[in-house]
Amino acid sequence: MSGQPPQQRIAIVTGAARGIGAAIALRLAQDGHAIALLDLRAADCAETAGLVEQAGRRALAVDCDVSDEEMVKAAIDEVASRLGPPTVLVNNAGVLKDRTLSNMTLDDWNLVVDVNLKSVFLTCRAVAPLMREARWGRIVNLSSIAALGVFGETNYSAAKAGVQGLTKTLAIELGAYGVTANVVAPGFVVTEMTRGVAASAGMTMDELSQLMLRDIVVGRTGEPDDIAQAVAFFADPRSSFVTGQVLYVAGGPRT
Template sequence: MTRIAIVTGAARGIGAATALRLARDGHAVAVLDLDEASCSDTVAAITQAGGRAMAVGANVADSGAVQAAVARVTEELGAPTILVNNAGIIRDNLLFKMTEDDWDSVLGVHLRGAFLMSRAVQQHQVEAGWGRIVNLSSTSALGNRGQANYAAAKAGMQGFTKTLAIELGRYGVTANAIAPGFIVTDMTRSTAERVGVPFDDFVAHSVADIPVARAGAPEDIANAAAFFCSEEAGFVSGQVLYVAGGPRA
């Protein structure tokens, strides 16, 4: 059955791969990112493959912007019943160097953004008696040097997910989280630049600790999201799936 999906942070990387995968599974997809123009490549890839998609620009940490975005999706594509909360930023630093803005910005986009998007979409899911929410956590939820803000946000995403599963399950809505390990994206490239390490060396160092001996690709996460969004996953809720090439790579 065709559903209407919203994927946040879908202009590139994991979000784009997830939007493309959901479209390939037959869903219409709202490709949402901070800058609507940046979504054009993802939308074009979906439509050229015969799918249906629209670009939406919105700051997920802004309540008014979220409400307007969901209303627009509902009007132009239909009532959304699949939501993938992928939007995220990093503002890495050691605790004594981390500013309040570094903290607030990261918690705002990840946690406040997931909250606002989920609150806006769940009413459509409840009305339909069916829904899927997938939240992006991270192996950093287990702790990672220089990422107190990001780790806190990603750990919080897991608790948020489990609570949504409890509250919304009776309405046919499942909520699950994916915790990626090392995935080759623009975000990991920017991390390598920040620490002053050539990206190939950065990847090689990371892969050395991954049992399957390779870095992850955005499609690896998209595949997991596709399962959680499927009809077949209706009895799977409140779970955190580590997609990291090992138990905590």
């Protein structure tokens, strides 16, 4: 039998300094969680931490390269000792290194797979014992519509498809402990990362948005709060009968 949600609600959000990660952190704070903000430089999380504290919740920013096994372990230990054992984990950290297959280097491949997929394995492995002990937990991993295939993103597409398979397996392994594991897969969302994509393609953000709108049936591009809303649903204690699912938040149907 699974346990009850802990009275002290602690959530970890990776890649929390800006964009989608910052929006998720704030939403979970508004929903009652203390927030551990993991990013390469804790100092970059100052603005997000301030918003969490304005929402009346504790915030802890931690330096962490989520692709580094020892740094992940140290970060989780710090969160547990300073905030309390985390029972919500949101893996949001990610990078892009787009090239066609013929131009992609092994370094391009390794960087993207390490940050987008290996990190999910490392953080889930580190947090799972705490969730099993609590007999309650929520894991929400961010994938992407790129998991379905995108030109010039073999590394990113492979990593994000891997996140989906990993998460479905976690749902099977951890379900008996009251732990759910689900995926939120964003479509096109306006962030600093997608602004970088536009710049690298020699386009303005408006031009890229107009191009992407061809496949978005609701007639607008996504915002970080759209993704935070989906994450909040999976993290909610009332979502205990939903696990192993992939939710495409993309403004249109996906398969």
